[in-house]
Amino acid sequence: MKRFNFFVLPYRDMYFVDKYGPAVRDTQIIAALAALENVERVTVVNRPVSVYERAISKSLTKNLNRGKIHYIDKTSLDLIGPLSGRKWFSRCYDQLNKTDFYIDGCTNVILDFLPIGGIDYGSVRHDFVWYDFIDNFAKHNRFDQKEKDLVQKKYARVSRFADVITGVSPGSIQGYDSGIVLPNSPGISPTSRGAVTLDPSAADFGFIGFVTDKFDIDLVRSLTARRHSIIIHGEFYDKAVENSLRSLPGVTTTGMFQHRDIPKLMRTFKVGLIPYRTDRLHDESPLKLYQYLLHGRSVLTSAEYELSGSAVVSYHGKPVSDAADLAVSLLARSVTDDGMSDAVDMIDDSQFWIPKLQSLLERAL
Secondary structure (H helix, E strand, C coil), rough: CCCEEEEEEEECHHHHHHHCCCHHHHHHHHHHHHHHHCEEEEECCCCCEEEHHHHHHCCCCCCCCCEEEECCCCCEECCHHHHHHHHHHCCHHHHCCCCCCCCCCCEEEECCCCCCCCCCHHHHCCEEEEEEECCCCCCCCCCHHHHHHHHHHHHHHHHHHCCCEEECCCCCCCCCCCCCCCCCCCCCCCCCCCCCCCCCCCCCEECCCCCCCCEHHHHHHHHHHCCEEEEEEECCCCHHHHHHHHHHCCCCEEECCCHHHHHHHHCCEEEEEECCCHCCCCCCCHHHHHHHHHHEEEECCCCCCCCCCCEEEEEECCCHHHHHHHHHHHHHHCCCCCHHHHCCCCCCCCCCCHHHHHHHHHHHH
16 A cells, blocks of 8 residues: 655644644645555644744644644744735745655655745655645735735746645636646544534524635625524634624624534524625635534525535525525525435535545545
8 A cells, every 4th residue: 555644834834723623624634634544644834933923822832743743833033024924925934945754665745735935845855746725815805916926926836846736626726727626525534424403592593614804794684684693603804894793683703613612513503604705705615514514504605616405505696685585495494304404415424534535645646
C-alpha cells in the first residue's frame, strides 16, 4: 500500500482549531488525513505569528505534536508587515522556505489551502503539490481589491505548479481543466445518522456559522414579520449585521460555539437557514448544508448547491415574500417524521471525509 506524508499550509491555523475545533474545510481535511492508515505524518505549518499576536492571543505552546499531526509554529519579527493585514501574507511565509519534511519511502505531498502567499514550492523537497480551493477568494466579500489582486497572483502560481487541484464547487475550479470537484462533507468519518430531538422551546428557524456581511437580513426580517422565531449560533464578523439582526423581534443570538456543540445546537431549531446574499457569494459550498441534513433538519437556502431534494428548498431568484412563503411550507413538513427522514436520507457514508480522501489519494496521487 502506498504511504503518504503531508506538508500542509492551512488557511486556518492551530489556534483556530483550539478555539473552534475542526469547524471548517481545511481543518477537517487535515484531521481526516491524519486518521488514514496509510498516512505516515501530517506536518501543519501555521502562518507565522506576529509579535503583536503573540502578546495578545497566540502565546507560545509546547503542545505541537498531536498524534500524527505535527505543527510548525514560528514567530515573525517583522513589525511593519502585519500592519497591512492579509497583504502581509504574500511574504510572511518566506522564513519557512527550505523546511525539510521529506520521508523516504513515502509519497510526499505539499497540500496548500492558502489564497495569498505561501512557501516557494521549489525550496521544499516534495513529490506532488496539491492545491485546494476552499472558496474562490478572487470573489470573496471580505477581501479588498489589493487582496484580490494577490489572490489572482497566487492562483496563477497554482496553475503553473500544482500537480493536483481540487475545489469545493465547480465554480471554484472554473478555468482549471484538470481540477477535481471535492465537495464539503457532513463530518470526518462515517457516523450514525438520525434526527436529533427538538427542545420544547425550539425556534422555527436556525443558523449555525460565522455571520458576515453576506447574511440576508431581509429574509430574517420577513420571517420575523410573520412572527416566526429565529436563533443564530455563531460569531459575528460584521457589527452592522449584528446590530440589525439583534434589533429584530423574535431573533435570538448565542455567539461563538465549538464544533463539538453542533448536535446540541441542532436541537434548538426546526429548519436550518443558509441565507446568503447572492451578490456576495464566492463559489462556496456551505458545510452547514451537510450538518443540517445529517441531524434531520430541512434547509432553506438562497442559492442552489450540490445537494437537492425535498429537504432542501432554494429561494434563489425569488422575492423575499415568496421566500417567506416557501419557509412556511417547509416548516410545516420539516417537523414530521417523514420530513426529518428525508433530510437524514440525503447523507450517506461516501460523503464523509475519510472515504472521499481515500478515493482521491488512490486515483489522483
